[in-house]
Amino acid sequence: MSVTVIVGSQWGDEGKGKAIDYFARNADFVARYNGGNNAGHTVINEHGTFKIHLVPSGIFYPHTKCLMGNGMVIDPQVLLDEMKEIRRAGIDFEKRLFIAQRAHLIMPYHKMLDGLYEQAKGAGATGTTRRGIGPAFADKISYNGLRWADFIGKTFDERLAVQIGLKNKIITALGRKSSRSTLDVQGARRLASGDALDYEDVREEYWNYYEQLKPYIKELAPIVHKGLEQNKKFLLEQAMGSLLDTDWGVYPFVTASTTLASAATTGLGIPPRKISRIIGVTKAYSTRVGAGPMPTELPDDHPAREQFAETAATTGRKRRAGWLDLVPVKFTAQINGTDALFVTKLDTLSGIDELKICVGYKLDGKPVQFSEVEGAGMARVEPVYRSFRGWQEDVRGIRKFADLPKNAQKYIEAIEKISGVPVRFIGTGPEREAVIKR
Ligand code: GDP
Ligand code: IMO
Ligand code: MG
DSSP states (O other), X not given: OEEEEEEESSSSOSSHHHHHHHHGGGOSEEEEOSBOTTOOEEEEETTEEEEESSSOTTTTSTTOEEEEOTTBEEOHHHHHHHHHHHHHTXXXXXXXXXXXXXXXEOOHHHHHHHHHHHHHHGGGOOOOOSSSXXXXXXXXXXXXXXXXXXXXXXXXXXXHHHHHHHHHHHHXXXXXXXXXSOOOSTTHHHHTTOOOOOHHHHHHHHHHHHHHHGGGEEOOHHHHHHHHHTTXXXXXXXXXXXXXXXXXXXXXXXXXXXXXXXXXXXXXXXXXXXXXXXXXXXXXXXXXXXXXXXXXXXXXXXXXXGTTOOBOTTTOOBOEEESEEHHHHHHHXXXXXXXXXXXXXXXXXXXXXXXXXXXXXXXXXXXXXXXXXOGGGGGTOEEEEEEEEOOOSOOTTOOOGGGSXXXXXXXXHXXXXXXXXXEXXXXXXXXXXXXXXX
8 A cells, every 4th residue: 555645845836736646647646635726737748737726746757646635725616717718628527536525615704704815914915816815715614614524414504604794794894995906817807896795696606616517526524544455556646835724834934734744634634644755846936926035035136046047836926036046845744754855947057157056044143943943033034045957858757767968867866965855856857757756
């Protein structure tokens, strides 16, 4: 039996979607365990290019069973749109996509509140995706959430009425103070306007979603445990990256779910002892979307920035970028228990004469560990760099480590040595097959 968890080692967008699509060829089950459609996982394979927000990225193989775990929060409209897109690409997932009845729903008021809180915080905003993630998880934890199980148990209407009553008070109070014209996410302007929601409208809308998704909604525990008993291979897909974990990221610049490999246990009902391997996906440089400290961030006009240019898969925002920072990578490997690294995007470094890797932090002139620096301190740390000679050759298409330019080999070996984790997989292009296995 094997249960492998794929986690991002950085601030998200490490290439988890690609890694899952690569490993899923050997998996029986592929499962998401945390977060919601704040995730954007890029998959490029023979079926096309996909930005996946909710369904497991292993959906493209007809032999996989795909589970959306109870640890997720689900926006039904986004899920239905995504299912339509995947179906349109010719992928049949009837009878092999399962949605946990325990998963919580993202409601219209969650999206409104996300926008209103961000606006109220002004310059101190988190830079959320405005998908309602924080408010939905807050409701889950404070016993105010709504789940698929509420439709099954016929408690939805009654519980919705209470929530609409409560949330309308907050929305209208906050909304009056908010400006109506500063939101960046499509559709969020109307939602954040502070208008009260109509109970009947929301009730009808969500029953309609439930009717469409009913065939996929199940209690996952028996499915998961039967699979474990039968020694099936599980591949568990993290969303958001380890540095956005609510507890271990730099609060409050985090997301609202536990993202670490350990959350795969509660997010799917898998006993911790069953996890056999943890792979940390690590981009060959650093990126981040949203606010919060990023010690190795480079200014837009830095020559290397052009090669690090990326657009966020969910919100279309420009990703912040900088040199590879191994200080947090080493730390997240410790708290995840990472067995091996999958380094992505090595190909994007070709042509940079001098590469830098951050190997330590200094605060007020003194060396500090990642975990010692909290909150505001992280914004002041100075990165300690080691320089590496770059390479000019295009490495796309290379499938053997020995065929990489010597300096690229040295860069990978340095990542292993500094992080303390072996690099077993290297991405040399965005496509499924562009991987060097060591
Ligand atoms: P995720 O959220 O962790 O799945 O990552 P995203 O999909 O948001 O961002 C990763 C980006 O890197 C996507 O555009 C991928 O297509 C791309 N990518 C992943 N691995 C590689 C690689 O080895 N080389 C190149 N050039 N691009 C890659
Ligand atoms: P994947 O799975 C990168 C960031 C947001 C913001 C913070 C909180 O594609 O790696 P939220 O909407 O979650 O309340 O926003 O978290 N964020 C991500 N950044 N990749 C992601 O997912 C992210 N999911 C959330 O930009 O800074
Ligand atoms: Mg992403």
